[in-house]
Amino acid sequence: MPVPEDYTIGWISAIRPEYVAAQEFLDDEHDPPELLSSDDTNDYTLGRIWKHNVVIAVLPDGDYGTYPAANVATNMLRSFPNVRIGVLVGIGGGVPTPEQDIRLGDIVVSAPRNGQGGVFEYDFSKTIQNKAFQHTRFLNQPPIALRTALTGIQAQYERKGHQLEAAVTTVLEKNTRLQDKYKRPAPATDRLFKSKVTCDPRGCAAFCANEPSNLVARRERRPNEDNPAVHYGLIASANQLMKDATVRDKLAAEKDVLCFEMEAAGLMNAFPCVVIRGICDYSDTHKYEEWQGYAAMTAAAYAKDLLCRMTPSRVKAKGKITEILLEVLEEHRDIAKEQLQTPKDLAKQRLSREEQDKRQECRKLFRLTTSSRDATYEWYKDRVAERVDGTCSWLLGHEKFQE
Numbered sequence: 001m002p003v004p005e006d007y008t009i010g011w012i013s014a015i016r017p018e019y020v021a022a023q024e025f026l027d028d029e030h031d032p033p034e035l036l037s038s039d040d041t042n043d044y045t046l047g048r049i050w051k052h053n054v055v056i057a058v059l060p061d062g063d064y065g066t067y068p069a070a071n072v073a074t075n076m077l078r079s080f081p082n083v084r085i086g087v088l089v090g091i092g093g094g095v096p097t098p099e100q101d102i103r104l105g106d107i108v109v110s111a112p113r114n115g116q117g118g119v120f121e122y123d124f125s126k127t128i129q130n131k132a133f134q135h136t137r138f139l140n141q142p143p144i145a146l147r148t149a150l151t152g153i154q155a156q157y158e159r160k161g162h163q164l165e166a167a168v169t170t171v172l173e174k175n176t177r178l179q180d181k182y183k184r185p186a187p188a189t190d191r192l193f194k195s196k197v198t199c200d201p202r203g204c205a206a207f208c209a210n211e212p213s214n215l216v217a218r219r220e221r222r223p224n225e226d227n228p229a230v231h232y233g234l235i236a237s238a239n240q241l242m243k244d245a246t247v248r249d250k251l252a253a254e255k256d257v258l259c260f261e262m263e264a265a266g267l268m269n270a271f272p273c274v275v276i277r278g279i280c281d282y283s284d285t286h287k288y289e290e291w292q293g294y295a296a297m298t299a300a301a302y303a304k305d306l307l308c309r310m311t312p313s314r315v316k317a318k319g320k321i322t323e324i325l326l327e328v329l330e331e332h333r334d335i336a337k338e339q340l341q342t343p344k345d346l347a348k349q350r351l352s353r354e355e356q357d358k359r360q361e362c363r364k365l366f367r368l369t370t371s372s373r374d375a376t377y378e379w380y381k382d383r384v385a386e387r388v389d390g391t392c393s394w395l396l397g398h399e400k401f402q403e
Helices: 016-024 066-079 144-160 164-174 176-182 204-208 245-255 289-308 312-317 321-367 377-383
Strands: 009-013 043-049 052-058 085-094 107-110 119-121 230-237 257-261 273-281
Touching: 009 016, 009 066, 016 043, 016 052, 016 085, 016 176, 016 289, 043 289, 052 066, 085 289, 107 289, 144 230, 144 273, 144 289, 164 176, 164 289, 176 289, 230 245, 245 257, 257 273, 273 289
Parallel strands: 009 052, 009 085, 085 273, 107 230, 119 230, 230 257
Antiparallel strands: 043 052, 085 257, 107 273
């Protein structure tokens, strides 16, 4: 039976439907771990995908966002120190544009674009009216082994298409109790509302969707087109759920964002990984809860295909994430030292100039002149026209002088 050191793939889910989907796509499920790090609070499912031993973890119930995700990853690396590849797999909100025909059930995969590593971290509190969005920090791109596999799977899908829908169907046929919640919803429930249309509190299906002018007209996908489709590009991550079509469209226009989610920014610099999101809504005020299960399934199906593109030898040849993070930490520490040293050097130079200026001013005050002549005792004596009465008389009365 595998031991914790045998697991090289770390898979993180944020919510229960994502965790269920991940477990269903294991080829074999292993016994739960018997020994964990003493401060590890994660729940794990262990198993095998192809020739890879995979450890799957999920965020605590009710926890969302970057910080809980980072804690789960940190705990995983403590208990499973040989993890070399990370995947963050689950659901997200799509950003449909004329250039990117993103629909519910599609998959968005983080990939470097426009100088970004694949994940764009933003903060609602730092948005300024009529100003471009500013990202809050730079995030690492996925490891090269994952990016190489991404290129390979894109070529595979372009040549032969994919079997993601068939894979989901097979899983649900094996576990029929999941069908109602995880099967593909009716096509009529995939409605894209115009950005200015907000959700009617009485219900989207009953009121918003009944007015055709509220909807964006979209053609049906052709038989030769992938459905679900897979999109590659920038994923936006924050600690808040995106439910604003206006902000969504602004980020899409400025940053070419394809998807919004809440966990990736907490992982990219601590748990280098690829982010895979099944689209369950359009990042607006409207509700599409019936799509969450299916979107989680399509994301998990894609993640399995991606891992099957990576040979075990390639994964094992890659450094442990813990070792990579130590190297990155040392590099960042050196950079920080240099950045701190520069202001210190500048401060020393500034103080040195200030000290020289003070000394020069002091000399001028003593000399009472700006000439180049040395300020000798005779020069100072000549400068005194008359002595003040009593000058130096204290000396004559001093006891030492009297002796």
